[in-house]
Amino acid sequence: MDFVVQTKDLCKVFSGKNVVNRVNINIRRGDIYGFIGENGAGKTTFMRMLSGLAEPTGGTIRLFESDDLEEQRKRIGCTIENPAIYPAMTARQNLEVYRILMGISDKGIVPELLDLVGLGNAGKKKTKDFSLGMKQRLMIAVAMIGNLDFLILDEPMNGLDPMGIKEVRDLLLKLNKEKKLTIIISSHILDELSRMATCYGVIHKGNLIDEFSSKELERRCHRNLKIVVDDVYKAEHLLTTTVSANFDVTADGAIVLYDHLDEAANIGKMLVSNGLAVSALVPGEQDLEGYFMDLMRGKK
Amino acid sequence: MTNIIRSELYKLKNSKPFYICLFVCAAIAVFLALAIQMGVVARGTEDVAAIADSISAVSLLEQTLGLTFLPTLFGVFVSLFVSGEFYNGTMKNYVSKGVNRVQIYLSKIVVCGMAVLTMYVVNFAFSCITGTILWGFDPYGVATFSNLAAMLLGEGLLLLAYSSIFVFVSMWLRSIVASIAVNICAVSLFPTLLMAVNYVIGDNVTLSNYWISGNITALASLAPESGAVLQGIIVGLCYLLGGTIIGSILFKKQDIK
Numbered sequence: 368m369d370f371v372v373q374t375k376d377l378c379k380v381f382s383g384k385n386v387v388n389r390v391n392i393n394i395r396r397g398d399i400y401g402f403i404g405e406n407g408a409g410k411t412t413f414m415r416m417l418s419g420l421a422e423p424t425g426g427t428i429r430l431f432e433s434d435d436l437e438e439q440r441k442r443i444g445c446t447i448e449n450p451a452i453y454p455a456m457t458a459r460q461n462l463e464v465y466r467i468l469m470g471i472s473d474k475g476i477v478p479e480l481l482d483l484v485g486l487g488n489a490g491k492k493k494t495k496d497f498s499l500g501m502k503q504r505l506m507i508a509v510a511m512i513g514n515l516d517f518l519i520l521d522e523p524m525n526g527l528d529p530m531g532i533k534e535v536r537d538l539l540l541k542l543n544k545e546k547k548l549t550i551i552i553s554s555h556i557l558d559e560l561s562r563m564a565t566c567y568g569v570i571h572k573g574n575l576i577d578e579f580s581s582k583e584l585e586r587r588c589h590r591n592l593k594i595v596v597d598d599v600y601k602a603e604h605l606l607t608t609t610v611s612a613n614f615d616v617t618a619d620g621a622i623v624l625y626d627h628l629d630e631a632a633n634i635g636k637m638l639v640s641n642g643l644a645v646s647a648l649v650p651g652e653q654d655l656e657g658y659f660m661d662l663m664r665g666k667k
Numbered sequence: 668m669t670n671i672i673r674s675e676l677y678k679l680k681n682s683k684p685f686y687i688c689l690f691v692c693a694a695i696a697v698f699l700a701l702a703i704q705m706g707v708v709a710r711g712t713e714d715v716a717a718i719a720d721s722i723s724a725v726s727l728l729e730q731t732l733g734l735t736f737l738p739t740l741f742g743v744f745v746s747l748f749v750s751g752e753f754y755n756g757t758m759k760n761y762v763s764k765g766v767n768r769v770q771i772y773l774s775k776i777v778v779c780g781m782a783v784l785t786m787y788v789v790n791f792a793f794s795c796i797t798g799t800i801l802w803g804f805d806p807y808g809v810a811t812f813s814n815l816a817a818m819l820l821g822e823g824l825l826l827l828a829y830s831s832i833f834v835f836v837s838m839w840l841r842s843i844v845a846s847i848a849v850n851i852c853a854v855s856l857f858p859t860l861l862m863a864v865n866y867v868i869g870d871n872v873t874l875s876n877y878w879i880s881g882n883i884t885a886l887a888s889l890a891p892e893s894g895a896v897l898q899g900i901i902v903g904l905c906y907l908l909g910g911t912i913i914g915s916i917l918f919k920k921q922d923i924k
Contacts, residue, residue: 415922415923418759418762418763419762419763419765420759420762420763420922420923420924421922421923422920422922436765437765437767438765439765440763440764440765441764441765442765443763443764443765444763444764445759445760445763447759447763448756449756450756451755451756451757451758451759451760452755452757453678453681453755453757454755455681455682455683456681460681463677464674464677464678465674465760465764467670467673467674467677468670468671468673468674468761468764468766469670469764470670509760510760512764513764519763
């Protein structure tokens with residue numbers, strides 16, 4: 368079994384507006400899928416449909432390569448929007464509710480999970496008195512109760528201080544590594560996301576506009592030299608035959624060169640000497656945030 | 668289904684509003700009995716003999732059960748217990764764990780019904796105990812086992828019907844404040860509205876006979892009018908089943924925020 372999530376033409380319409388529009392996403396087992404988009408892009412709605420909180424208007428969802436979503440959702444944990452916990456109960460009591468719900472007879476799972484998320488010492492403190500970081504970690508523990516294979520996390524870093532962010536990140540990486548947990552995570556803290564995700568999907572106005580792996584991102588964001596010439600085909604030929612360069616051509620016809628970066632002047636001279644008009648020769652390097660911003664501006 | 672009900676019961680066991688409502692049910696029974704006793708004493712020695720001849724624990728029961736206080740309290744409790752799931756967002760956890768929505772709804776009906784009956788029994792028990800201490804349980808032999816059982820079971824069924832309506836409203840509105848308001852209106856305002864409509868349409872049909880509160884009042888008697896018990900049972904079952912069926916269908920189609 369390779370795929371944990373497969374959606375086909377998934378749609379959600381609210382008041383005549385396509386909030387999620389024909390989204391096709393495939394998430395493989397063991398992936399940490401970073402889901403990126405502006406506010407209102409459709410990330411939360413997509414996640415709500417995955418977790419059964421909202422009915423799709425159209426399209427299909429398959430979970431663990433099965434159409435029996437109700438049964439497969441028993442293997443899913445999710446935290447969508449704010450931490451959903453009983454404020455008048457302790458962390459242990461909160462977990463007890465779900466332990467009983469899932470029919471788990473082993474009471475030892477509750478302290479085990481509390482230890483795993485670093486709340487083993489929370490004691491009799493009511494969750495209404497928890498910090499946001501503690502609430503988020505408790506929510507992750509709640510999500511993990513049961514036979515968990517897939518975790519849906521919507522903005523789990525929201526409102527956390529740097530220490531809290533690190534704690535949640537370390538926990539998720541540990542779960543992914545040790546328990547082979549597949550995770551889909553949305554966050555506006557793109558730098559943080561880039562430290563965890565193994566693949567990414569970018570959603571814009573309900574449409575999935577790009578999907579790439581972390582290796583692909585690394586390649587796309589790698590230090591590069593952007594060259595704009597009047598004849599792209601000739602330039603491609605020259606770069607391949609004369610310097611065996613590693614490059615891409617973007618949709619708007621620019622050449623992005625990934626090697627020979629220290630020889631920018633010579634490359635420019637070579638192109639010009641072969642009759643090409645070079646209108647731009649710009650060095651660049653990006654992180655996920657820069658890449659996303661460019662994508663949103665339609666530059667990529 | 669058993670696991671969901673057990674999980675709901677665990678929440679009920681740890682619910683502070685539940686214990687507060689239990690306390691209020693007990694306190695109101697004692698308070699009512701003491702108020703009647705103080706009223707009797709205040710009337711002077713001549714009247715005391717006449718009035719004292721008619722009061723007992725069973726007559727106190729009749730008075731307590733006829734009040735709208737208990738259903739109002741239950742409406743507030745159910746709103747807190749059920750709408751609280753939406754307020755805290757915890758309903759999302761249930762649904763996203765693949766629990767069947769109809770089962771979630773039914774478990775709310777069952778557990779709220781159990782909570783309401785527990786409060787009812789506490790109120791009944793404290794009325795009996797206080798009334799018996801003050802005046803004796805039934806010194807004038809008014810009650811028989813069958814008419815007492817008919818009154819208590821009939822009232823119990825009607826309170827379950829109310830509970831079903833309260834759960835329906837709370838699951839539908841998903842807001843604590845709104846569902847408390849609507850549930851209180853269902854107990855207090857709606858019967859008045861029915862009475863007003865009855866003035867307009869005439870006496871051919873008595874609308875209050877078809878609403879729960881009218882039947883609660885009719886059944887809060889050891890000597891109910893003929894047909895009142897059967898009518899109360901039919902009305903109670905209709906609202907109990909109707910609220911459950913319609914509510915579970917609506918909840919199945921509802922997006923959860």
